[in-house]
Amino acid sequence: SMQCVPGLVLALSSLLGALALLQLSLHLRVPSRYGKHEERLCRPRGRLPARCAWFLQELPSFLVPALLLALRSPPRLEPLGCRLLCCLFCWHYFYRTFIYPFFTRGRPFPLQLLFFGMLFCIYNGFLQGYYLIYCAEYPNDWCTDIRFTSGLLLFLLGMGINIHSDLLLRQLRKPGEVTYKIPQGGLFTYVSGANYFGEIVEWFGFAIATWSLPAFAFAFFTLCCIGPRAYHHHRYYLKTFTDYPKSRKALIPFVF
Ligand code: NDX
Numbered sequence: 001s002m003q004c005v006p007g008l009v010l011a012l013s014s015l016l017g018a019l020a021l022l023q024l025s026l027h028l029r030v031p032s033r034y035g036k037h038e039e040r041l042c043r044p045r046g047r048l049p050a051r052c053a054w055f056l057q058e059l060p061s062f063l064v065p066a067l068l069l070a071l072r073s074p075p076r077l078e079p080l081g082c083r084l085l086c087c088l089f090c091w092h093y094f095y096r097t098f099i100y101p102f103f104t105r106g107r108p109f110p111l112q113l114l115f116f117g118m119l120f121c122i123y124n125g126f127l128q129g130y131y132l133i134y135c136a137e138y139p140n141d142w143c144t145d146i147r148f149t150s151g152l153l154l155f156l157l158g159m160g161i162n163i164h165s166d167l168l169l170r171q172l173r174k175p176g177e178v179t180y181k182i183p184q185g186g187l188f189t190y191v192s193g194a195n196y197f198g199e200i201v202e203w204f205g206f207a208i209a210t211w212s213l214p215a216f217a218f219a220f221f222t223l224c225c226i227g228p229r230a231y232h233h234h235r236y237y238l239k240t241f242t243d244y245p246k247s248r249k250a251l252i253p254f255v256f
Helices: 006-027 050-071 080-103 111-135 146-170 194-210 213-240
Strands: none
Touching: 006 111, 006 213, 050 080, 050 111, 080 111, 080 146, 080 194, 111 213, 146 194, 194 213
């Protein structure tokens, strides 16, 4: 049966950190080519409806850790912290896999990016799940540790912002519409990338709660991946809408 190999966790986390830097260097100037940053819209080949695409892409991030958790023998019962943290991760991806895609009104998603996105989700789902289920060791009172409680609070806050902002974006369109409008309400009052801000807060909260290298590597990846994307969205809005709110920032309220 599977065992903890600390060297594997270190290697996979380092590679995730390196992927984050690669992502940053590739997409600081040029955004990832999906959604509003895709130019050739009238080429339906090589594209999947947004619903299928997001479902397929995010599914491994739910399935892999959930299976690792369910199939571990003997089941890991102690400490509570590990199971709880693994469930938090699965909870987010349950939302992203089974709820978000069924409501999205997004444009068809490029197959090529879907492929890499799926690979990424398998990789990260395995790393986070494997670490929490086979490697992590917490004292029995971890649930009352300030890192666990403050991290959990940030995670929940970020998730709330992320889900609320996803909802506000969806409501900008009627079914079948693919046009872009100025997002209003919630944290969009302050930033163009409110959904991204929520997601980043969420994964840094998760990293603090788990106090682990893999989770910090993933939070860093998230920052490098959707941080620049928030900036590109912001520029797109400024370019497209002359009446775009002047005081709105790109990602961090009142700051940037
Ligand atoms: N999926 C994370 N890199 C990514 C897919 C692409 O979950 O090879 C990262 C994720 C992947 C990427 C993923 C990782 C890196 C990859 C990349 C592809 C290449 C790249 C693999 C896995 C790669 C290397 C080489 C380094 C390995 O029509 P539309 O779609 O634009 O409609 C949008 C709509 N909308 C509006 N509607 C009306 N008016 C407006 N003004 C609108 N603005 C937007 O709202 C969508 O339907 C919806 C949301 O759009 P948008 O653009 O704001 O968010 P989106 O980027 O689609 O993300 C959706 C959610 C969001 O909550 C976000 O926080 C979360 O997913 N997310 C997204 C990306 C990554 C991630 C989380 C994470 O890292 N944690």
